[in-house]
Amino acid sequence: MMLRAYFIAAVFLLSLTGLTSAAYSSGLVNNDSANELKVFSDPEMRQRYYGLIAELRCPKCQNQNLADSDAPIATDLRNELYLLINDNYSDADILEFMESRYGEFVLYSPPVNSVTAVLWIIPAGLVLLGFAIVAFIVLRNQESDETNNV
Amino acid sequence: MRLGPLLALGQWLFLVVAFICLSYAFLTDDFSVKLVAMHSNSALPWYFKMSAVWGNHEGSLLLWVLILASWTLAVGYASQSLPLDMRARVLAVLGMISIGFLMFIIFTSNPFERLLLNPVADGNDLNPLLQDFGLIIHPPMLYIGYVGFSVAFAFAIAALMTGNLDAAWARWSRPWTNVAWAFLTIGIALGSWWAYYELGWGGWWFWDPVENASFMPWLAGTALIHSLAATEKRGVFRSWTVLLAILAFSLSLLGTFLVRSGILVSVHAFASDPTRGLFILAFLVLVIGGSLLLYAIKAPAIRSGAKFGLLSRETFLLINNILLAIALSVVLLGTLFPLASSALNLGSYSVGPPYFNAMFVPLSLPMIVLMGIAPYISWKRSNKISTAIPKWLIAAFVALLLAGLGTFSLSNQYQQDFNWLAFITLAVSLWLIVSTALHMLSKAKHQQGLITGLKRLSVSYWAMVIAHCGIAVAAIGIGLTSVYEQQKDVRMLLGDDISVSGYRYQLTAINTFEGPNFSGTRGDITVFDGDTVITVLQPEKRFYYAARNVMTEAAIDPSLTRDLYVALGEELGEGAWAVRVHVKPFVRCIWLGALMMAFGGFLAVTDKRYRSKGALNV
Amino acid sequence: MSKPSRIKLFIPLFVFVLLALVFLQLEKRMISGDYDPSMLPSALIGKPLPAFSLTTLDNADLVISTIDLNNKAALINVWATWCVSCRVEHAYLNTLAENGITIFGLNYKDDRQKANQWLARLGNPYQLNLFDVDGKLGLNMGVYGAPETYVLDANGIVRYRHVGVVDNKVWQSKILPLGLNWQ
Numbered sequence: 001m002m003l004r005a006y007f008i009a010a011v012f013l014l015s016l017t018g019l020t021s022a023a024y025s026s027g028l029v030n031n032d033s034a035n036e037l038k039v040f041s042d043p044e045m046r047q048r049y050y051g052l053i054a055e056l057r058c059p060k061c062q063n064q065n066l067a068d069s070d071a072p073i074a075t076d077l078r079n080e081l082y083l084l085i086n087d088n089y090s091d092a093d094i095l096e097f098m099e100s101r102y103g104e105f106v107l108y109s110p111p112v113n114s115v116t117a118v119l120w121i122i123p124a125g126l127v128l129l130g131f132a133i134v135a136f137i138v139l140r141n142q143e144s145d146e147t148n149n150v
Numbered sequence: 151m152r153l154g155p156l157l158a159l160g161q162w163l164f165l166v167v168a169f170i171c172l173s174y175a176f177l178t179d180d181f182s183v184k185l186v187a188m189h190s191n192s193a194l195p196w197y198f199k200m201s202a203v204w205g206n207h208e209g210s211l212l213l214w215v216l217i218l219a220s221w222t223l224a225v226g227y228a229s230q231s232l233p234l235d236m237r238a239r240v241l242a243v244l245g246m247i248s249i250g251f252l253m254f255i256i257f258t259s260n261p262f263e264r265l266l267l268n269p270v271a272d273g274n275d276l277n278p279l280l281q282d283f284g285l286i287i288h289p290p291m292l293y294i295g296y297v298g299f300s301v302a303f304a305f306a307i308a309a310l311m312t313g314n315l316d317a318a319w320a321r322w323s324r325p326w327t328n329v330a331w332a333f334l335t336i337g338i339a340l341g342s343w344w345a346y347y348e349l350g351w352g353g354w355w356f357w358d359p360v361e362n363a364s365f366m367p368w369l370a371g372t373a374l375i376h377s378l379a380a381t382e383k384r385g386v387f388r389s390w391t392v393l394l395a396i397l398a399f400s401l402s403l404l405g406t407f408l409v410r411s412g413i414l415v416s417v418h419a420f421a422s423d424p425t426r427g428l429f430i431l432a433f434l435v436l437v438i439g440g441s442l443l444l445y446a447i448k449a450p451a452i453r454s455g456a457k458f459g460l461l462s463r464e465t466f467l468l469i470n471n472i473l474l475a476i477a478l479s480v481v482l483l484g485t486l487f488p489l490a491s492s493a494l495n496l497g498s499y500s501v502g503p504p505y506f507n508a509m510f511v512p513l514s515l516p517m518i519v520l521m522g523i524a525p526y527i528s529w530k531r532s533n534k535i536s537t538a539i540p541k542w543l544i545a546a547f548v549a550l551l552l553a554g555l556g557t558f559s560l561s562n563q564y565q566q567d568f569n570w571l572a573f574i575t576l577a578v579s580l581w582l583i584v585s586t587a588l589h590m591l592s593k594a595k596h597q598q599g600l601i602t603g604l605k606r607l608s609v610s611y612w613a614m615v616i617a618h619c620g621i622a623v624a625a626i627g628i629g630l631t632s633v634y635e636q637q638k639d640v641r642m643l644l645g646d647d648i649s650v651s652g653y654r655y656q657l658t659a660i661n662t663f664e665g666p667n668f669s670g671t672r673g674d675i676t677v678f679d680g681d682t683v684i685t686v687l688q689p690e691k692r693f694y695y696a697a698r699n700v701m702t703e704a705a706i707d708p709s710l711t712r713d714l715y716v717a718l719g720e721e722l723g724e725g726a727w728a729v730r731v732h733v734k735p736f737v738r739c740i741w742l743g744a745l746m747m748a749f750g751g752f753l754a755v756t757d758k759r760y761r762s763k764g765a766l767n768v
Numbered sequence: 769m770s771k772p773s774r775i776k777l778f779i780p781l782f783v784f785v786l787l788a789l790v791f792l793q794l795e796k797r798m799i800s801g802d803y804d805p806s807m808l809p810s811a812l813i814g815k816p817l818p819a820f821s822l823t824t825l826d827n828a829d830l831v832i833s834t835i836d837l838n839n840k841a842a843l844i845n846v847w848a849t850w851c852v853s854c855r856v857e858h859a860y861l862n863t864l865a866e867n868g869i870t871i872f873g874l875n876y877k878d879d880r881q882k883a884n885q886w887l888a889r890l891g892n893p894y895q896l897n898l899f900d901v902d903g904k905l906g907l908n909m910g911v912y913g914a915p916e917t918y919v920l921d922a923n924g925i926v927r928y929r930h931v932g933v934v935d936n937k938v939w940q941s942k943i944l945p946l947g948l949n950w951q
Contacts (some may be wrong), residue, residue: 007168032648033645035641035730037728062806063356068166068351069468073911101907101910103809103811109502115497122479126479133468133711137468361813396780407791415806431792441782486790492805493790498808736770
């Protein structure tokens with residue numbers, strides 16, 4: 001009886017999906033009169049741009065990324081990023097560009113080196129330790145359980 | 151010992167008087183008080199004058215200490231079932247913390263400092279960012295939350311001092327901790343929601359050090375409310391629960407230090423000076439160092455001896471605590487790493503959202519999966535697994551099916567490829583909801599029907615169900631909005647339009663207007679779905695006279711399935727404006743989920759075990 | 769068996785003490801002026817200036833791509849007329865120039881005419897002024913706001929970057945101790 005209910009729900013949802021996609025496919029042709037401030041020839045480049053400005057820190061602001069900051073330097077850096085992406089710099093090249101000018105401070109995703117390694121080693125170690133603790137406590141409490149219940 | 155509650159009342163009354171005095175100074179524009187001159191203005195609306203009382207370092211500390219006194223008073227008068235000496239110790243610990251903060255206020259952060267020699271005609275105005283409803287209630291809620299963890303802390307210290315760590319201290323602590331945790335949940339959710347609509351960029355969490363400073367006590371508190379359950383019911387993990395109780399409040403204190411010492415860069419951080427930081431640090435060393443030392447010396451090194459099997463609720467709570475502890479450690483590590491590397495001259499690093507998200511997601515997804523299994527597991531040993539397995543299979547099937555359909559539909563709607571992260575998040579969250587629902591339905595089986603059966607379920611069980619489903623709802627919101635949100639930054643002239651995610655936004659008007667203490671420009675953006683008008687959004691740009699800075703007020707059309715979000719950017723000349731347009735799917739679910747969690751937390755305290763003769767007796 | 773487990777209970781205290789020491793160190797350095805969380809260390813320290821090709825402020829036809837240091841250390845001061853602190857700093861720069869310190873200017877995202885008028889009115893301590901109208905050289909140097917001052921040694925290597933106003937205190941405590949050859 002339960003299975004029948006689920007089957008009906010599934011069919012209902014499938015049809016809903018079909019309807020919604022039909023409704024939205026009509027909106028796919030855009031006749032926008034406004035232009036984006038930064039126009040990219042390729043949607044992937046646009047995606048990369050938005051990803052990078054979220055990942056890079058504004059050098060001047062109080063802990064904001066380039067995307068959210070109104071500071072003049074942030075505007076300049078966003079413009080520079082736009083140019084670099086259109087010049088076919090890769091993500092790694094762009095991050096290196098920023099780091100060589102402003103230091104590792106501007107990377108919200110910290111670079112991996114001997115100092116920052118601890119950021120990944122400690123969590124990994126804690127996960128292993130966690131497994132060990134669970135195993136240890138559970139086994140310990142089981143053993144005495146078995147020896148006590150004869 | 152009997153004087154305790156009376157003295158707590160006295161402390162509370164005096165602090166209320168102090169708080170009223172400060173509020174009066176703000177409300178009557180008494181600019182001879184330095185704080186009022188720095189943070190208020192005669193043109194400021196009265197409700198913002200009120201919030202200006204705690205919109206600064208000194209005033210917020212007074213609020214902190216008032217809230218601590220309120221919790222102390224509550225403990226003093228609502229603890230009829232506590233033995234006298236226990237209550238006395240708990241109140242004493244709370245009192246000592248209060249003394250520390252009061253000394254800090256009196257010696258370094260006096261809110262009543264006067265400008266008698268150089269009076270000013272008018273004040274600098276409250277920071278326009280803070281002139282907002284969300285900011286009125288966000289700090290009080292937050293403070294009630296993490297100051298509330300001081301109660302569990304005090305109980306833990308009192309238990310350590312007597313050496314008596316049986317289940318009683320856990321039983322007494324639970325309701326206080328649940329309420330504090332619920333308030334902290336609301337406080338954090340309010341902060342996130344406020345940032346979302348006020349800051350103009352559509353972000354709702356940035357892993358900013360100050361945000362983390364409130365999130366870490368929350369993680370510890372969540373672990374604590376679960377660990378207390380195990381310690382109360384089965385007497386296990388006694389030593390760990392005591393440590394957690396100390397940790398939760400210690401993290402609150404650590405947060406206070408980080409935010410006010412000046413060692414952090416954050417838009418949230420109070421402007422403060424390093425000498426204040428040293429004072430707080432000394433206080434931290436005394437309180438946290440002292441309590442951890444007490445823990446090391448007096449915590450039980452001997453196990454309680456209670457046994458439990460592999461498939462038992464104890465094991466699941468242990469795993470829950472370990473996962474939360476790892477999450478907490480990761481957030482702590484990421485927050486403190488830049489500080490430590492600067493202190494040791496190893497470089498100036500930033501640790502931001504990419505790191506935290508990458509660490510947090512793999513930790514939380516397994517936790518949600520296990521949460522779906524947990525209600526079926528009984529204490530000590532689970533014998534009824536065979537009846538649970540069919541329900542798990544059904545839940546998994548339904549979850550995967552709905553998640554697949556949902557992801558497919560959303561990918562279609564938002565013109566993206568099928569996204570695996572969205573699918574997994576949906577699947578895992580729906581699994582939690584369905585699995586919990588199935589458990590509830592089977593538990594509510596009653597010969598007189600389902601409704602009667604549901605009514606007979608205990609309040610604390612309902613609380614668990616609602617809170618856990620709240621996590622699932624929040625996870626859905628977080629996952630879907632992160633994956634499917636769309637944004638465009640465009641240049642718009644009057645009459646221009648732009649399409650985002652199937653909605654058409656058209657700039658139909660631009661007007662200037664005057665506010666109480668600012669002048670503003672308001673844009674009318676009409677939103678169309680096909681040919682129907684959905685709404686007219688009115689984003690604003692405001693120039694505040696006294697503070698002389700410009701604020702963006704975003705306009706939002708909210709809905710559970712999507713938020714339409716518009717903000718004005720710069721004026722670009724020739725009548726054109728930069729406009730930022732967002733569509734944010736399911737973002738409301740994040741705060742709905744948080745509200746559900748908080749509701750569950752409050753509900754749990756109304757369980758009948760805490761009620762005697764109709765009154766709450768904790 | 770209780771001894772080893774008792775030691776384990778001291779771990780949280782130990783971790784906390786380490787943390788407190790880190791915080792104490794930070795606070796001490798903040799009080800001594802050595803640490804400011806909003807100040808970025810320059811990525812150019814130990815490196816030469818990036819390549820550039822800019823006109824000078826007073827001559828729009830003269831394009832320069834090298835700076836001649838004459839085997840002396842020099843300052844490169846990033847300034848602009850829209851920068852309020854630069855005006856505060858200017859008097860001290862004039863004093864340094866009078867004492868034979870070589871100062872080059874980088875006029876950052878400014879208006880040529882306004883900048884020249886400014887210098888005519890307030891004095892010109894600069895041997896040379898590069899006109900970086902779009903801020904490109906500034907960006908390549910890691911400038912994030914004016915005023916900033918870069919200290920070059922006689923070989924043209926950047927040794928120190930100061931963000932903010934250079935006054936006598938900064939000169940004595942931060943720049944002189946570098947032990948460079950200024951004359």
